[in-house]
Amino acid sequence: MFSGLVRMASTCWGPVRRYARMNKDNNNNSNNSSGDDDESGGGEDALLWCRDLEKHSYGEFSFAVVQANEVIEDHSQVETGRDATFVGVYDGHGGPEASRFIRDHLFLHLIRLAQQNGTISEDILKSAFSATEDGFLTLVRRSCGIKPLIAANGSCCLVGIIWKGTLYVANLGDSRAVIGYVGRSNKIVSEQLTKDHNASMEEVRQELRSLHPDDSHIVVMKNGVWRIKGIIQVCVVI
Known part of the structure; x- marks a missing residue:
């Protein structure tokens, strides 16, 4: 399956690099690039960046990023080692503090x-998420007196880890992990690996109402969209 992913990435990379060929790590050297690399004939866009294929413990990886805003609320992370590869996507809301902290x-x-445990497991991943959330809540309590808007910050958190050939995926919020593989007739097939936490889903709304029976406004339809307290769609049901 993973070899199919690599083939798919190689297939997609050609057209993507025309629009996201700038390596963010080399932004300071962009003025030294040759004209031969400018396939589209235009200038580079600071909101588009990428990294070429690199090796990791079980193959190769690359990525392309298109920022939604000039102020970066979203962050991503790729860490590689001898036995594991870690990928994180953190979709910030209301400011960059939460996603940056993650x-x-x-x-x-x-x-x-x-x-400490000599391995990676589902429980260890959950504990890492909990420790990170506890740390950010401590930061909010300490900072909200001088920076009250930090209490309105949040972030989705989507993580994938390949550890000794096993893929672990964890998700809070409505960022989505999708795996692709080569199926029958050599066609690429996609499969969603994570479950969205979003008030647009009836299952999520019912769970929120059951957890907050005394709050008739826990989910509210606003501007044609279901929102928690009429404010935000994304949620984590606790």
């Missing part, structure tokens, strides 16, 4: 817990 702390918690 980027700076989640992987470190995971490494600490994995070293």
Whole structure:
């Protein structure tokens, strides 16, 4: 299956690089690039960036990113090692603080817990998520007096880890992990690996109502969209 993914990435990479050929790590050197690399004939866009194919423990990876806003609320992360590959996508809401905090702390918690236990497992991944959330809540409590808007910050968190040939996927929010593989007749097949946490889903709304029976406004239809307290769609049911 993974070899099929690599073939698919190689197939997609050609057309993508015309629009996202800038390596963010080399932004400072962009003025030194030759004209031969400018396939589209236009200038580089700072909201589009990518990284070429690189090796990891079980194959190769590459990525392309299109930022939604000039102020970066979203962050991503790729870490590779001898036995594992870690990929994180953090979709921030209301500001960059939450997604930035996750980027700076989640992987470190995971490494600490994995070293203590000598392995990576579902429970260790859950513990890393919990430790990161506890750390951000501590930051909010400490900072909200001088920076009250930090209490309105949030972030989805989507993580994939390949550890000794096993793929672990964890998701909070409505970012989505999809795996592709070559199926019958050599066609690429996609399969969603994660479950969305979004108030647009009837199952999520029912669960929220059952958890908050005294709050008739826990989910509200606003501007044709179901929202939690009429504010936001994304949720994590706790």
